[in-house]
Amino acid sequence: DADVTQTPRNRITKTGKRIMLECSQTKGHDRMYWYRQDPGLGLRLIYYSFDVKDINKGEISDGYSVSRQAQAKFSLSLESAIPNQTALYFCATALSGANVLTFGAGSRLTVL
Amino acid sequence: ILNVEQSPQSLHVQEGDSTNFTCSFPSSNFYALHWYRWETAKSPEALFVMTLNGDEKKKGRISATLNTKEGYSYLYIKGSQPEDSATYLCALMAGGSYIPTFGRGTSLIVHP
Numbered sequence: 001d002a003d004v005t006q007t008p009r010n011r012i013t014k015t016g017k018r019i020m021l022e023c024s025q026t027k028g029h030d031r032m033y034w035y036r037q038d039p040g041l042g043l044r045l046i047y048y049s050f051d052v053k054d055i056n057k058g059e060i061s062d063g064y065s066v067s068r069q070a071q072a073k074f075s076l077s078l079e080s081a082i083p084n085q086t087a088l089y090f091c092a093t094a095l096s097g098a099n100v101l102t103f104g105a106g107s108r109l110t111v112l
Numbered sequence: 113i114l115n116v117e118q119s120p121q122s123l124h125v126q127e128g129d130s131t132n133f134t135c136s137f138p139s140s141n142f143y144a145l146h147w148y149r150w151e152t153a154k155s156p157e158a159l160f161v162m163t164l165n166g167d168e169k170k171k172g173r174i175s176a177t178l179n180t181k182e183g184y185s186y187l188y189i190k191g192s193q194p195e196d197s198a199t200y201l202c203a204l205m206a207g208g209s210y211i212p213t214f215g216r217g218t219s220l221i222v223h224p
Binding site: 040042058098099102 | 113144148155161163201203205210213214215216
């Protein structure tokens with residue numbers, strides 16, 4: 001099993017629908033992140049959490065919300081999806097300090 | 113928002129060529145720099161974490177150097193192979209936030 005698991009891997013939905021992307025990890029890492037990747041723009045941070053009770057907005061949090069249900073689980077929600085939220089979404093985890101990120105396989109979301 | 117620049121944006125080389133690319137970042141308040149390799153249809157995987165000015169790291173044919181005073185890091189690939197084809201990302205962690213901010217990446221294609 002992967003250390004960082006994202007579900008679903010692919011999703012097509014319609015404008016206005018509520019979507020949840022889920023992330024779970026077996027690394028035992030405290031830090032979890034949601035990034036969005038768009039062609040030509042690199043990885044941009046949506047939300048991050050350093051602990052179960054800690055939630056922080058990233059660079060592009062508008063239109064998104066998150067929930068850290070447990071140390072191992074960090075979910076990203078789009079309350080009312082819009083077409084410009086079509087992107088590849090990555091969940092990542094890290095231990096602490098300067099430690100590198102471990103990425104999930106990505107969730108490709110298409111909003112029609 | 114930290115400005116992390118990578119150049120060139122893309123690079124085509126022949127098998128056996130050696131190549132290098134650059135990650136530039138604000139030199140103030142530096143904490144750490146990460147390099148990742150991102151192969152098509154996979155998730156980014158960490159290559160190096162660099163924390164000290166003058167750091168040099170090596171993994172096989174890939175090496176990296178760090179200059180925190182002038183705000184740049186170089187990634188070198190010696191004797192490129194087709195399997196080195198990927199996008200190479202750098203990510204800066206600044207003191208105070210400790211959140212990785214990614215550059216847009218350098219896409220490397222190695223032709224047989």
